[in-house]
Amino acid sequence: MTQLNENVTLTQAANVQLLDQVIAAYARTDNERWNTLIESLLRHLHGFANEVELRPEEWWTAIDFLTRTGQACIGPRQEFILLSDALGLSSAIDNLNNVTMAGATESAVTGPFYAPHSPYIEHGGSIALAGEGETALIRGRVLDTEGTPIAGAELDIWHTSPNQLYAVQDHSQPEMNFRGKLRTREDGSYAFQTIKPIAYPVPVDGPVGQLLNKAGRHPMRPAHIHFIVSAEGYRSVTTQLFTRGDEFNDSDAVFGVKGSLLIDYQRNTDRSLAVDWLLDHDFVLAR
Template sequence: MDLSQDEIPAVKDLTIDNITENVHLINSRCPDPRLKYIMERLVSHVHDFARETRLSTSEWMTGLNFLKAVGQISSDVRQETILLSDIIGLSLLVDSIDHPKPPASTEGTVLGPFHTHEAQPEPNGGSISHDPDGEPCLVLCTAKDTSGKPIEKVKIDIWETDSKGFYDVQYPDREGPDGRAVMESDSDGIFWFKAIVPVPYPIPHDGPVGKLLKLLKRHPYRPSHMHFMFEKPGYDHLITALYLRDDPYETSDAVFGVKETLVVALGTVDAEQAEKYGVKEGGKLMTYDFVLVSDDEARKLREENAMKAMEGLGRRMKLYNGLPVPDVD
């Protein structure tokens, strides 16, 4: 870092009206054009927010203390920062921007704060939940591309709560992962497993995010759902979930995740299925055909959408590693 003064733009006597351009000025030496653009938009929006609300010193301090509390309650198994992003709709928005879906493909939704990297591999037919109080649910799925061709060897991360609405990591005395598994689709794109019927549950609301929801008179509930995450080289990362039809929170998900195309009505296991899959006849059945988008297709759509959005900003932009930055050449 060169600290010689003649290289640094002079900033002094800053006011409500000139502070923003001067922060941009001193940040303008950032060598990474993407970080520079992100900081420019961030600083502009943070400053406009303060100017438009006439933010008081006491409100500012309340906000900083809130952010501090969000960081401090976070741990390896509690992601309060993600929760905060979830309840203001930012997570859904970022996923929609980064993973655009052509019409025929499966929509994405929020990752949520409970994905872990410790789920164990399960072969087709395995059980992902060992909660004796859960209502058994046979899950039969396929993974295909947008032309309808099965995709084999997709890595599929699946996670759900137990029958009480808690993820494994929410139990301080748990012995290991449960309610989660990593599967792989077979040569017909099929993956299937035994799970339990998802239940609605509140997001953790004993921390700062829960306090904020209460002040906003919002409930902390998520409708019943099961998470799925798909990864395979050549395909766009798909983070999604299936929601149960007619859940009491279907239209008021605390984290804005529900999409009509991801809502499923549970079926019933018939005699043939019961024998084929080794489960009880009459039990619950969830089926879904997931459609993955190729990396190329997703990138093309993402870049088209980006350049279209940039037109509205009224400045010359270009893509840098696929993401917009000002075109200053």
């Protein structure tokens, strides 16, 4: 054995022993789930460093990146959720934890721009408080997997303004712009008006923007509306409806698009409705 090979073997043996020590130091609580999580995390972290033979300057670059990601989390801005989204981790966790029951609406990631406490609106009311664009009436029913309408189901809705920003990102908008909740009527129906959403970029002025740039990825999300649909006795679903034909559906910056969530707006030809577009869509909840 050459001196170099012997040194590499000694280093590997030292790191195997080191990892055993570290795992033993952390994964010995009386909480089994914690022990499982921390042991696996340590094995993957150490395994990564060993596999790529991580250099000090690369480790420091990673520390600096994570430090700046934390520093970018100010007020409602959540750069870590955005990082998780942009790495596809949020969608992976969504897939793991939202096994779609046959016939039920599929889930999609929540994203970093959800805000609780949106105001309730009337059936047919508008969530557009400010902003210019093509108007849309979105309507349908919330059903169970047998097709029975669910009365009193709640829809919590949010999407970007036509200026490509959510109200939580943009203090020039009314706080509740393009946000609202409504409940289905006795026949399970819901309806609200808004401005048809357009594609928008995720924030690129922070570390995640630099990451996307480094990878040569664009920051765009295809046009979509976020929903959380819930009803007593049913599994609630956090999801998004994506406009079919959007140029970014195949390259969503956060890997959120699912085929079953592509929807078609129709040009409104009903003169009794003062909107440009109609979208008819039913949500289906499983028990």
